[in-house]
Amino acid sequence: xxxxxxxxxxxxAAMAAPYKxxxxxxxxxxxxxxxxxxxxxAAETASLLRIHRNKENQEGEVDVFSIxxxxxxxxxxxxxxxxxxxxxxxxxxxxxGVQSMIExxxxxxxxxxxNTTSMGYPTEQGxxxxxxxxxxxxxxxxxxxxxxxxxxxxxxxxxxxxxxxxGKCELGDDIDCAWQxxxxxxxSFSRLSDLTEIQPPKDWSTSHHGGPxxxxxxxxxxxxxx
Amino acid sequence: MxxxxxxxxxxxxxxxxxxxxxxxxxSSEITQLKHxxxxxxxxxxxxNITDNQTAIVRTSSIACxxxxxxMGLEPIIQITVRDRNRICIQSDVxxxxxxxxKNILCLxxxxxxxxxxxxxxxxxxxxxxxxxxxxKDMRDENRFMGGDELEAPISYYLGAVENPFADPFEYRVDRxxxxxxxxxxxxxxxCIFDLDRFEKWMELVxxxxxxxxxxxxxxxxxxxxxxxxxxMKNNVSGITIPDELIDRLKGAEKKKVxxxxxCIETIQRLQEIEGVAGVHIMAIAWExxxxxxxxxxxxxxxxxx
Ligand code: SF4
Ligand code: SF4
Numbered sequence: 001x002x003x004x005x006x007x008x009x010x011x012x013a014a015m016a017a018p019y020k021x022x023x024x025x026x027x028x029x030x031x032x033x034x035x036x037x038x039x040x041x042a043a044e045t046a047s048l049l050r051i052h053r054n055k056e057n058q059e060g061e062v063d064v065f066s067i068x069x070x071x072x073x074x075x076x077x078x079x080x081x082x083x084x085x086x087x088x089x090x091x092x093x094x095x096x097g098v099q100s101m102i103e104x105x106x107x108x109x110x111x112x113x114x115n116t117t118s119m120g121y122p123t124e125q126g127x128x129x130x131x132x133x134x135x136x137x138x139x140x141x142x143x144x145x146x147x148x149x150x151x152x153x154x155x156x157x158x159x160x161x162x163x164x165x166x167g168k169c170e171l172g173d174d175i176d177c178a179w180q181x182x183x184x185x186x187x188s189f190s191r192l193s194d195l196t197e198i199q200p201p202k203d204w205s206t207s208h209h210g211g212p213x214x215x216x217x218x219x220x221x222x223x224x225x226x
Numbered sequence: 227m228x229x230x231x232x233x234x235x236x237x238x239x240x241x242x243x244x245x246x247x248x249x250x251x252x253s254s255e256i257t258q259l260k261h262x263x264x265x266x267x268x269x270x271x272x273x274n275i276t277d278n279q280t281a282i283v284r285t286s287s288i289a290c291x292x293x294x295x296x297m298g299l300e301p302i303i304q305i306t307v308r309d310r311n312r313i314c315i316q317s318d319v320x321x322x323x324x325x326x327x328k329n330i331l332c333l334x335x336x337x338x339x340x341x342x343x344x345x346x347x348x349x350x351x352x353x354x355x356x357x358x359x360x361x362k363d364m365r366d367e368n369r370f371m372g373g374d375e376l377e378a379p380i381s382y383y384l385g386a387v388e389n390p391f392a393d394p395f396e397y398r399v400d401r402x403x404x405x406x407x408x409x410x411x412x413x414x415x416x417c418i419f420d421l422d423r424f425e426k427w428m429e430l431v432x433x434x435x436x437x438x439x440x441x442x443x444x445x446x447x448x449x450x451x452x453x454x455x456x457x458m459k460n461n462v463s464g465i466t467i468p469d470e471l472i473d474r475l476k477g478a479e480k481k482k483v484x485x486x487x488x489c490i491e492t493i494q495r496l497q498e499i500e501g502v503a504g505v506h507i508m509a510i511a512w513e514x515x516x517x518x519x520x521x522x523x524x525x526x527x528x529x530x531x
Contacts, residue, residue: 153337154308154348158355158404160397161334162389162416163463170463171337183394195400198359198408201312201352201371 001121002030002094003128004037004114006045012090013052015111019088020059024049024113026066027093034128037092037114039066045092045113070097076104083108136206136213142199143182144189149202151178157199228411229383231328232300233272235531237412237441242497243504244525245302245414245443246270246516250285259290262513263299269520271528272329274414274506277304281341288318292325302385303327306335311351312360312371319361323380331385331414332357336463355408358386362409386410390427391420391466399430412441414506417458419467421495428499437501444496447508448515449485452476486515493523
């Protein structure tokens, strides 16, 4: 899932300051599950924003509602009418949702209420860990399911580097060394010899470094012209 | 002979090799660096020149290397993969070769978050292993990493670093072997304070005969004060300092003298360990002490090869 965190209220309030009719729009899928931008957080953000604006003597109103996914046109279409008439939408979706909103409804002014951090999953209540950078050429078979591109601070393919100590990354004790994890996992499957092979440089052209990516599936495309 | 550098010649001669280290300044005023190079020029066989060490912006390694060459001295250019992609690294290597540099040390580099530009984007296009292999292929196969041919052959002596004190310990020898297979002819280790662990590591190195495939040079650093030792123990990634050593310094009246003694004793022990081909002295901010270290370790005069 996509993981995000709400921006500091002051930052949201500053973006909203020049506007009168404001809507805080939640998104109930990924960011709802990671408790950053779902229905509950949207209501909370709206009321905090109202209090803040009252204190600052800013006129206007702050409404709030949520949709299932801001990244899918079907769900945006359902609330199209409701969205009209607002000067500003504070989107509590990830960065993808914000962009999908303005692409589908170009007349809307939408600002981000969240900072999108990563793709990952919760490892315990209240902790979400990054697990994939979407490199476009998954190599997870080699490190037996632990992504060194994402989880090693230097994206090393022939690790671990000289900074790995007691299972932790040189960046700090709160980060596991991905290569220690890979080493241990290979070891538990008696496959340490896999590490002997020199992994060649990665072809980054399938990743964002090759330019913005669009995935086209001709077999499932619908010709909208007919 | 691969590149015919002095470093390579001393290693091949079987003499115990000695290298020093110069850290470029946070300015383009390199008088001090030249001065330090002069000071130890009769005591080291070549000088490592660090590449934006600990991710702090400094004059470039290759620029300082060029100055050393003008002085008739021999640099070992450090290249990290933190700041440059494969295009830039290969281009820099061509440039360094054009300027007469014959030794290259490949390393990953400390993460950018440790330095004075923590907001910078780390490159890490390739890792240090791929860097070694890529530069080896450039030299031996006359082709760039992307497969294109070089218009003229290139030659340099390639080295790598290894840290016997990092984890997982058992894997550290596998990794050394991997680096040698990737192209390293010489290896410089992280600073040795825990000699017992180093000897254990060397035992494994000898078991596999790796000391015959590459020259293993032990890294040492003279400790100037108790504060410096504690700082290294707690803050420098990849360094371990045993408590006994800290206690020994604590108990000493003159910390500086004791730090120096420890360093010299370490070098003397290194000379006795089978398979250790030399020492790499990292006396950053205490460069003037290098001649004394080399002399008292019985490594002076340096061989003329
Ligand atoms: S290898 Fe690439 S696609 Fe696979 S998990 Fe890692 S970043 Fe994601
Ligand atoms: S310590 Fe481990 S995770 Fe951190 S950069 Fe080195 S190999 Fe990667």
